[in-house]
Structures are given as structure tokens and as C-alpha cells.
Amino acid sequence: MVPLAVGCSNKRNTSATRAYHELTTRYNIYHNAHKTYNQLLEDQLTTSSVNWFEPLSVHPNKLSANTSTPPGLFDGVIERTTKAIIEHSITSKPQRDPSKAHSQEYRQWLRQEEFNPFIKNTWLLLGKAYVENGDYNEALSVFAEIQRIYPHDIILISATQLYMLRSYVALNKMYDAKNMVYILQLRNLPPTLTHLYNQEYANYLLQNNELEEAIPYLLKTINKEKIYLQKKRLQFLLGQIYLLLGDNQNANNSFRKIKSLRTPPLLNDYASIYLANSDSMTQVISLGIELANNNNITEHSNSTNIHTVPSIVRVRTYEPQDKPGTNKSETSILLEMLMDRLKEENLETDISKKIVPLSTEVTRSVSVEREPIDTRTGPDELRERLEHNAAEALKRSNASSNIKNRQQLLKDREKLREARLKERDKELKERQRKREDQLKQREKERQNRIRKQK
Numbered sequence: 431m432v433p434l435a436v437g438c439s440n441k442r443n444t445s446a447t448r449a450y451h452e453l454t455t456r457y458n459i460y461h462n463a464h465k466t467y468n469q470l471l472e473d474q475l476t477t478s479s480v481n482w483f484e485p486l487s488v489h490p491n492k493l494s495a496n497t498s499t500p501p502g503l504f505d506g507v508i509e510r511t512t513k514a515i516i517e518h519s520i521t522s523k524p525q526r527d528p529s530k531a532h533s534q535e536y537r538q539w540l541r542q543e544e545f546n547p548f549i550k551n552t553w554l555l556l557g558k559a560y561v562e563n564g565d566y567n568e569a570l571s572v573f574a575e576i577q578r579i580y581p582h583d584i585i586l587i588s589a590t591q592l593y594m595l596r597s598y599v600a601l602n603k604m605y606d607a608k609n610m611v612y613i614l615q616l617r618n619l620p621p622t623l624t625h626l627y628n629q630e631y632a633n634y635l636l637q638n639n640e641l642e643e644a645i646p647y648l649l650k651t652i653n654k655e656k657i658y659l660q661k662k663r664l665q666f667l668l669g670q671i672y673l674l675l676g677d678n679q680n681a682n683n684s685f686r687k688i689k690s691l692r693t694p695p696l697l698n699d700y701a702s703i704y705l706a707n708s709d710s711m712t713q714v715i716s717l718g719i720e721l722a723n724n725n726n727i728t729e730h731s732n733s734t735n736i737h738t739v740p741s742i743v744r745v746r747t748y749e750p751q752d753k754p755g756t757n758k759s760e761t762s763i764l765l766e767m768l769m770d771r772l773k774e775e776n777l778e779t780d781i782s783k784k785i786v787p788l789s790t791e792v793t794r795s796v797s798v799e800r801e802p803i804d805t806r807t808g809p810d811e812l813r814e815r816l817e818h819n820a821a822e823a824l825k826r827s828n829a830s831s832n833i834k835n836r837q838q839l840l841k842d843r844e845k846l847r848e849a850r851l852k853e854r855d856k857e858l859k860e861r862q863r864k865r866e867d868q869l870k871q872r873e874k875e876r877q878n879r880i881r882k883q884k
Contacts, residue, residue, distance in 0.1 A: 440517065443524040443545055451518040452548045459514040460552055467507050467559060474503070474562075475659040482700040483714050485674070486667040488633040488651075489596070490660070491562055504559040511556040516842050520545040522853050543579050550576070550586055557593060566597040568839075573597075588614070588623055595630050599637045602821075607634055625654040641671050662688050662697055669704060673712045 440451055478490045491503075521543060530536040544550070553576050560569035573590045580586050591610055598607035611634060619627055628650040635644035648668055655661040669684030681704075688701040704711050 440520050440546075443520050443522045448520060448545055448547070451520055451546045455514050455518045455546060455548045455552060459510055459518075460548065460555065463507050463510040463514075463552075464555060466510075467504065467555060467562075470503055470507070471562070472657060472659070475657070475663065482666075483711075485636075485670045485715055486663060488629060488636065488648075488664070488667070490663065491564060502563055504563045507559040508556060508563070511552045511559065512839060512842060514552045515549060515556070516846065518546055519549055519846070521846075521850055523857075538582075550580055550583065553579070554586065554589060557590065561593055561597060561600075564600075566600050569597050570594060584617070585620055585623070588617060588619055589626070592623065592626050592630050595634060599630075599634050602637075604638060607637075625651065628654070636671075641675055645671060658692060659694070662690075662693055666697065666701065669701075670711075670715055673704075674715065676712070678712075 440447070474490045480486065480490075522545075523540065524545065526540070527536070553572065557569050557572040557576065560566070560572060573594050576590050577587055591614060595607055595610040595614070598604070598610060611631065614627065614631075628647045632644045632647035632651055635641075635647065645668070648664060648671070652661055652664045652668065655664060665684055665688050669681045669688075672678070672681035672684060685701040685705045689698050693701075
């Protein structure tokens, strides 16, 4: 057992050790970690909180303004991939084969820093896990390390740069994101990365407020998306974009495509609400109004206890007048369903006195003295407020990120560097010993020649 353990150590670089560590990395660690990663991606679609009255994000793991730390859902994947890199990375140089000394391909192979041919997939999965965790700065450092170790692997570099583009957009570093888009557009991407490129480029365009330009890439992403719920989410986002652009016909078509027996009931309900109130929904999502939060309900300074939300409610007192046998429109039924949800989410507040659903019944309007000055929040002011909240949330996220994982990764990297230094020192000592032996041998031969001459 001892010779077997020594022979399979990652300190040795032979064809046997390379085969052993590749096999172990591929099937013992990467397979399970990648399977967990894919399962967590699907779980995100059902566990992430969504505000359906503002434009959805392309990725379901977008951090909300109230999130102070990354969710940490992918910590298990990070731990496994980090362990795989530490235990199965082969960085020591192999013994040279003199018969291949004149081969350019062989010399290029000897120059590489990593000799486990499968470990690159583990590096990429580690960076992707950090991205899904919302730890974008740590992900960027991992991607930079990948580019340093594998500078000639164009497919790996392209995949890495696509996830770097996503990280830059998430951090709102649009200048770096634009440079990355320029780099990717100059390269012929392989078919395996086309879907990822369409998705991340659409995400970049939407963040840059280029809605019309993003539609073709979002359509391509929807057509190639394999996860059903994510496909419907993107279809919902497409409908919202059409509404913002004033194209109600295409918006309604998008929302109709969402409705299906396989679609979750909540998503079906909100698609119906958008279909029934397309004009009102356009104003809601354009101003970023969040109906589930009491902060978005504007209360007048008078004591009549009347509240308004633009284009969604009428200014009137609310007295339930449901009568048996009354025929209600689909709009009224759907909006009453929405009222029930809002009451459940705001148990401490009497929503019925603040938000009044539209009804087909004739109700008595209350005269309200209007202020001569329009005190509603304008789009520019609201946009500035949202950008400020996003910047503050990003600062809090960066300040309170997972320090433990970062410290552990730094320790692991330090161990790798120390191991490389020790290996290098060992090689230098061995070379010095060989040189000394050669000098002694030459001196001995010289002494023998002198004695023979005498």
C-alpha cells in the first residue's frame, strides 16, 4: 500500500500518476460537484424571491436591495472543487524524453504549468459556483488564475470571459463589461458557447438599457433554454420589455405563451394580470413600483385615509359590496387575487384601505382637493433612488462577503506556492549535486592523466 500511495502522489509526474489523478478528478469529485451545481441552478428558480411588477433579471440569483451577504447556496460545490484542485493538481515537471527533444509540440507540452488534463474543468466550475453565490470579486480572481494557467486553451478562455462579462455586469462595471464584449465579438466562438453568449450579451444590453437591441438575443436564449421554468421566466421578461417599448401586441403574445398546464400557478396568474392590464403594467414596471412593499404606496397628507397607485386604482373609499349573483369581469377577479396576496404579505397593514381594485360596479367618488404641484415621483428621481439603493447594497455585500471561504482559499493557494517552492529547491539542489559530481569526476580524470604522463 505504501508504494501505491507514493506512486499516486501528485508530487510525481508520470503517465501513471497523470492517468490516476485525471480519473479521480473526473469521476470521484467533478461528476458529483457538477451534478449538485445543476440541481442547485434549478432549485434557484423556485426559491428566489421575485417582484413580478418590475422587470425580471435574466439570472434568477440577482441579489435584492435587502440582501447584505451572498446567499452561499453553492458553498458545497466550492469546497469540493477547491479540494480537488489541492489534492489532484500536478504541477511538477515530468522526466524529459530525449527522443522527443526536437518536437515543438512536446516542448510546448513541457512548458505548461498544470499536467492534470481534467483539472481545468474543476477550475471553471469553481468560478461558476462563486458567480452563482453572488461573490463576483472572488469569481473574477478565479477566472484570472484560469487565464494565467491555460493561456492557449481558447475554448476555456472564451467560457471564462463570458462568466467574467456576467460578473462585470452584476458589479455594474460597465466599462469593463464593454471591453469584454468587444473581445468576445472579435472571436469565433464554438457552437457549445453560442447559447451562453446570447444569454450574457442580452443581460449586458438590458443592464445598459438597450432594450430593443436585447430582444433578438433574448429570443435566441429562450429558444435554446432547456430548463422549463427558466424558459418561462425569460418569456415573462420578454413580455415586460415589449410593454416598455410600447409594443402591446407582441407583449400579449409573450404572456400568452407562458400560460400552460406545466407552468406554476403563480406565474400563470401574473401573466393573466399583465394580459388584462397591459397599459397599467407598462407604467408600473417603468417606474419600478413594488406593490408588495408599503413604501410604494403614496399617502396623502390629509386625514381621509385615501391612498393612490397610478393607473392601478381609483381614488375612492373602499366598502366591499359583493352581492350574490354579481357577474365580475376577469380583470376584477384577477386583481382581487392580487389583493389577497398583498394582504398575506402585509399582515400588519390594512391593505384594503390603501389599495382599491378596479370594479365594474359604479361607486361613489370622494372629492379630494388636489395640490397645485404634482408631488409624484418622476422617472429620473426614481431611477436615481434605485441606483443609489443598488450601490449601497453592493457595498454592504462586498464588505460582508464570505471571509471564511476567502481565507481558506488564500491558505490553500499559499500551500500550493510553498509546495512549488520546495519542489523547485529540490530540483536546484539535485542539479547542484550533479554539477559537483561532474566536477569531481573531471578532476579525478585530470589527476589520472597527470600521473600517467609522469
